[in-house]
Amino acid sequence: MHCLWRYLSSIFILLYLFIVPHVWADFEQAKAQLPTGTRSGLVSQLLNEQQTVNQYTDGYFPPASTLKIITALASQLELGEQFRFTTELRADNHQLALIFSGDPTLTTANLRQLFSQYRSKHGRKISGDIWLDISQFSGYQRAVGWPWDSLGVCYSAPVSAVNLDGNCIQASIYTQDNGSTRVYVPPHYPVHVSSEAKTVSQALQQSLHCDLELIATPNNHYQLSGCLAEREQPLPLRFAVQNPELYAQRVIHQLLRQLGIHLEGDIKIGQPPEIQTMASIAIHRSAALPELLKIMLQDSDNLIADSLTKTLGQHFFLQPGSFANGTEAMKQIIFANTGIDLQDAQLVDGSGLSRNNRLRLESMRQILAYLAAHDQQLSLLNLLPTAGESGTLLYRRSMRHSSVRGQLIAKSGSLYGTHNMVGFVVNEQGKPLSLFIQYVTDYFPSTANAHLPIEPPITQFELRFYQDVINMAHGQ
CATH class of the missing domain: 3.40.710.10 (DD-peptidase/beta-lactamase superfamily)
Structure with a gap:
């Protein structure tokens, strides 16, 4: 057995000496x-x-x-x-609290289901406030060193305790015959998008070195400028939500109107003092880890x-x-x-x-x-x-x-x-x-031959x- 082991070891060494330099x-x-x-x-x-x-x-x-x-x-x-992110809706006699845990997959439809369960149990009136509890996370919503010029796009969306729909907004921009552009945003997104971008020919765009540019503000307003080459089909756009808390407040206002729930108070960010004694109404759980x-x-x-x-x-x-x-x-x-x-x-x-x-x-x-x-x-x-x-x-x-x-x-x-x-x-x-x-x-790499296949x-x-x-x- 010892001789066999020495023989096999020598084979491995020979293979190593041959393969590694190769x-x-x-x-x-x-x-x-x-x-x-x-x-x-x-x-x-x-x-x-x-x-x-x-x-x-x-x-x-x-x-x-x-x-x-x-x-x-x-x-x-x-x-x-077994880990799952949870989003819980709690209530007492007059107010509600939504406790967020940073679920990155939470959707508007999930929130709608939570409020639908509230309506079926407590009716169509909220006499107090709705609190959005985001205390699970703190600090920056974007890490140090994230490129500033990509903060408006979805792969750089902020990381909050309240994330809705991936903190991402779908839109599209159209070129116009009169040299302007127009933007379409589905009406269910509570954001404002405007465009000052110009429609130009492909050749003019290259000669001007003019590209489409985006400025995004903390109140979820987006302004497009620069140039867009003429195209028959709209260009899809995906904007990162800049203020997830404000976005969630506006989405919840929309949901309440759609569900016929009357809110007499406000939607506030924070924890109500009674959070620990409030009754659990409904819980949404994400997929497992x-x-x-x-x-x-x-x-x-x-x-x-x-x-x-x-x-x-x-x-x-x-x-x-x-x-x-x-x-x-x-x-x-x-x-x-x-x-x-x-x-x-x-x-x-x-x-x-x-x-x-x-x-x-x-x-x-x-x-x-x-x-x-x-x-x-x-x-x-x-x-x-x-x-x-x-x-x-x-x-x-x-x-x-x-x-x-x-x-x-x-x-x-x-x-x-x-x-x-x-x-x-x-x-x-x-x-x-x-x-x-x-x-x-x-x-x-050199860009000298970038146009060649x-x-x-x-x-x-x-x-x-x-x-x-x-x-x-x-x-x-």
Whole structure:
């Protein structure tokens, strides 16, 4: 037996000595596709052995949305599979209180159902006030380092204890023959949108360097300006709600009118003194945590990620949740349960949207290795998108190639100049064979040939890199 073990060990060593230099050379060829000045960190590690190929893994990189994997792990460890966000309607003889918990999936229809239950039990009159209790969260509704120029769009929606309809407003803008534009907003959205944007030809837009611009104000007013090239179909727009509390107040006024409920008081923000003695009228519960994590990872949902981050802070420290205590809770939860030390990571949110986030590849490697080793207990790997088949990876050009499609499960991450991917090579049964990390930042390709039908350098790099990690996982 001892001789057999020595023989097998020598075989593994020979394979290692052969494969690693080969894969290293392949990585170098893949990196050659990237523009000069691009910074990258690459890792590939077989899970059944300690064979690892690394390139420039000592530095810090912006994780972008790959951070959601860490948020998912911390949430699963701390909150558990049975966790659900709750929204509760309470009442006493004259007033109501809506207790919000930061549910990122709460809809206007859910609120309507709560008030419908009130009407069926207590009639069509509220003699006092309606209180909106948002005390579960505190602090900023946007994390430090969120780009200012994206705050008006839905992927940067504020994170409040009261989130309605994803804090997102659907609209559209039309070009006009007289050179103006007009905006359509469905009437059920209690916001105001105006447009001073001009309709111009494609050539004039390019020569003027004039794009569509948005100014959003704290009272949920939106003004469009700049230029829009002539088009036959309307351009869809998605605005982030700027003031979730004001938006909720206006939505509730609409619902009360629709339900025929007369409110004699006001809709106020805060907690009534009698909150603890008020009777529970109705409760809405979100989907359970695994379903929320699936949406978060498949669709890269920032609102779910950051609502969970604040909830972790509230749950772990027993105080109103914030970005500050939420990210610290993530670090402490993961260290206490896994032994992985993230104290040197610079984390300011749980979505990865902030430009201030920084993470070492070794930290992400340890997280991925833990997920693979404990997948039976965590069940997180099956929530990740599959290359070329689902979620945010469905249409990724580098993953639609037959040599890559279906062979990776991973989480992408993108910011300005950043293109990341972390995940696993899987076999035909979907079981992980190896982990990999691709962190690429300071990526600024030449725009000289942007009009030509040429694959972008990042796509060429990714295809080559993914083929390399797949070949390594299969011992090729």
